Amino acid sequence: MAQHPFSKFVAILGRGKTKQRHLTVEESREAMEMLLAGETHPEQVGAFLMLLRLKEESPSEIAGFAMGSKARFDLPDDLPEVDLDWSSYAGKRVQLPYYILSALALVGAGYRVFMHGTEGHTPGRVYTREVLEHLGIPVCASFDEAAQNIRATGFAYVPLEVLSERLRELINLRPILGLRSPVHSFTRMLNPFHAKASILGIFHRGFMDIHAGAAQLMDEPAMSVFRGDGGEAERRPNKPTQVWTTRGTSEPEVETWPALLDDGHAPKDEEMDIARLGTIWDGTETNDYATRAITGTMAIALKTMGKAASIDAAQALADEIWRTRDTGRTPGAR
Known part of the structure; x- marks a missing residue:
């Protein structure tokens, strides 16, 4: 029986500690x-x-x-320019997904954001898709629709099954295999519309150098990776945050962003009511933790995009964007 062409890759990985x-x-x-x-x-x-x-x-x-x-993406011939690629593959379970308000505030300030992700692979988490649908923001069913939305509103969210149905099948093997697979890692690096910058959150600290190294090999123009809340690209305001930023093939810049709150403990949100994201946006609810998470995450994005030269300048710009947002309109909604 002839050896299957794919078997060589399994053999490379499985030859044992001394030969793999x-x-x-x-x-x-x-x-x-x-x-x-x-x-x-x-x-x-x-x-x-x-x-x-x-x-x-x-x-x-x-x-x-x-x-x-x-290489297998069937992209439109005329791609719109995108300022920031934002991956969202983890979901949130302790705090609401405040990163969504960070992205929408940037859109309201004139930046174009392409967000992609998936949901449902881990029970008990709140995912991006349900929040966007609650806010009245469409979930794109094709690359063409995403391109149209970027041009019309500055924002597009594309679920993984639209990027690749096969990748969605692979990431959904987690409950069958009992462990996460590399699909959870590399999907964060896809940047489908070739944005000029990207940010991604990870859960395990040890993966920052792996993602930064991959970005160098891919010659990504600008990418920041950090240990985000729940594994999403959301800065934890109660903790210092180490951020690895690569620009092309240059060596990573490693910075430690300071905590934005004195209290190092973040209490668990027992209700996880996504309706509160709307009241935080429109100013009906004031929540210091949420505000710091939103602006702190924005600051990392702004510095990655090259809109601020320092951590302090990025935070000041993020604070101003949040302060002057249009509370009566949700960016990206139709």
Whole structure:
């Protein structure tokens, strides 16, 4: 029986501690293109993903997987310019997703934001899609619709199944395999509309150098990664935040952003009522934790985009954007 073409990738990862190695960018890209094209057996998919999980992904693998995925996107010929790519794949369980208000405030200030993500893979979390639908912001069903929304409103949210139905199937293997897979990591790096900057949140501190290294290999123009609340791109205002920023192939700039609140403890939101996001936006509710999370997250985005030269200047600009927002209108809504 002839050896299956995909088996070489499983063999590289599974040869044991002394012989296994990381996949190169080229190998990772080829492997992902085969996975997305359906040129693999289910047994190979499970073995491949879990061997990667056991070994832990490398920058070359994250970069190759993202590049292989992007190669299969059927994008419009005339892409709109996008200022910021915002990935959202984790969901929130302790605090409301205040990062959504950060993104919308930036849109209200004239920046164009492309957000992509998924939901439902982990029970008990609040995901981006349900919040946007509650706020009356459309969820895009195609790349063409996303391009139209960016041009019309400055904002688009595209769920993972629109980017790639196969990637959505792979990320939904989590309850079957019992562990997260590399799909949870590299989807954050997709930047489908080639935005000039991107920010992403991670849950495990050890992945910051991996994502930063992948961004260098992909020659991303500007990307910041930090340990965000719940794994989302949301700054925790009660804790110092280490941010790794890469620009092209240059070495990462590592900065520690200070805590914005004196109290180091963030109480759990027992209700997680997404309706409160609307009242925080329109100013009906004043919440210091929420405000600091919103503006602190904006500040990281603004500095990543090159709109501020220092942490203090970025925070001052973010505070001004939030103070002068149009409380009577939700950006991106129709």
